[in-house]
Amino acid sequence: MKTFLKWAFLVALAAFFIVPLLAMARFAFQSVPVILLTPETALQGWSIDPIIAAAQEPQMWAASRTSVLLAAFTILLTLLLLIPLAIVTEIKAPHLRPLLTALTLLPWVVPPIALVVGVAVTFRTGAPWFLASVFSLVPFYALWAMPFTYRALDAGLQAINARTLYEAARSMGAPFATIVMRVILPNMTASIVAAAALTTALVLGEFAFASLLLKETLPTFMVNFQQSQARAGLALALVVLLLTAVAISVVVRALRRRGLSVQTTGL
């Protein structure tokens, strides 16, 4: 009975994730209407034409390029801000960790519309050029990704027992900068990659900020594209989803082969 329940739970869980993806794939790549779907017609009418149609849209490539650049700059900004913060907190002020853990959740408490309006009001008069650039999305994305990225970095520091490594290196006479550069950072590779992967996934799927600031990114393009070409739009969404998942799993496997475990949460 226990085994049956365990398997039933696992199957239900798998179905929860897989069924919507299968439905999405069927709608995007199969031209047989649902009403005519039978075991005989299940393998008929499959075609990659929708994704080819999406690939022929020049705007799709421009939006993809924008999203990739946004992901890269967001990762850069996030890591530049959070790596020093996480390291200094862990090593010098560990008692502040619970506070920081709570603070990094705050971006999710404020809805995107409130954030955007607040920032727009602040910058419209002083620095209107900031909102004109597509890269004005970078700080929003960095902020929005913070609950995940901070936890990934913090979990990485906990996993390597950074404070003891720091103390060991310090007792040998190593200066702070050397310890960070040669001991702490190299051992944080896995968590840095995890934080970057989470940021990438978030940027490639984020719609609210881009839409509110009237920027064309891959998600806003996909939403508009789906309104005119539903099947091609969904095909594109599915391919982006799968490519992101494959890219992340390739990175995680590569790290595991090097003996590094990837942790994405410190909770």
Next chain:
Amino acid sequence: MASVDMQNIRKAFGPSVALEDFSIDIRSGELVCLLGPSGCGKTTALRILAGFERADSGDVSVDRKDITKVAVEKRNFSMVFQDYSLFPNMTARGNINFALKSRKVHAGERASIIDRMLAVTSLEDQADKFPHQMSGGQKQRVALARAIATSPRVLLLDEPLSALDAKVRESLREEIRRLQREIGVTTVFVTHDQHEALAIADRVGVMSNGRLEQIATPRELYETPVNSFVATFIGSINKVPAIGTSDGKWECWGSVLTGSRSSTPGESVVVGVRPEDIRVKREVNGPASLTDVSFLGPITRVSIRLDRGETVVVDLMSAECGDLRPEQAVRLSLRPEVHRVVVF
């Protein structure tokens, strides 16, 4: 080699006092173990000596030079941690090299020192392995090699064997002792394992509630504990009744003994007697009776119920036990070589 002196150290973490009036004087080249139950302050004392914690009051000096406010990296100490603390991104050789480089050892000398350290810790075949490719014992040997490679003035070991299994722990314990004797480095070893402390140390400092209760050689500590805490913490001890005599001594089972404090005539107390200090004589109407006999190889441990209901444990040489059996009536006395007892 350096002598270490910690005087009147006090350290509190909020309302909790970790060390109170803690003083210890460690001679040059000596291996001192700080021993005590969890939370007694031994690791705090070690961390203050290392410089990781700053004492609220008191002084730390090395070779009579005050280092209380000297930064960790400038003390030229080395520390070995319980969880090895090897740098996971470096091989065994890389870990030792990092320590030498940090101490600004000339590049030309580093390779030969590393080879020597790997040789003395029997790690030549592990030189190019990363920590995750090594066993716990090998990792701790690398940590030890890394610590002694820089010829530190003082070597600090914070429960270095706690994470290892019993057999590895024993062999590494002997290796630490051998290395410490060879290089003659002043060493402070923190442990909660009394067997480890007694086996390895020149002197053992027993701690309780942030205070150093007694510091002495293992033998002195066992044979002449200064108080009941030390007596009960080190080895096994029986609590048996004794009466004060007119000359300030104590009478126990017919023997007159010096106590850890003087008596007043007729004063009734409980004193501590080691299991091996008691003699058992079979006597038909003896005032005590055997309740249990456990054969432990060279010794046999017997439990004996006294006439007032208390139970004492006695260790006898197995060869001398003969046919002792439960329920036999016996009479107890102290061995003639016992002259001093701890008064509880």
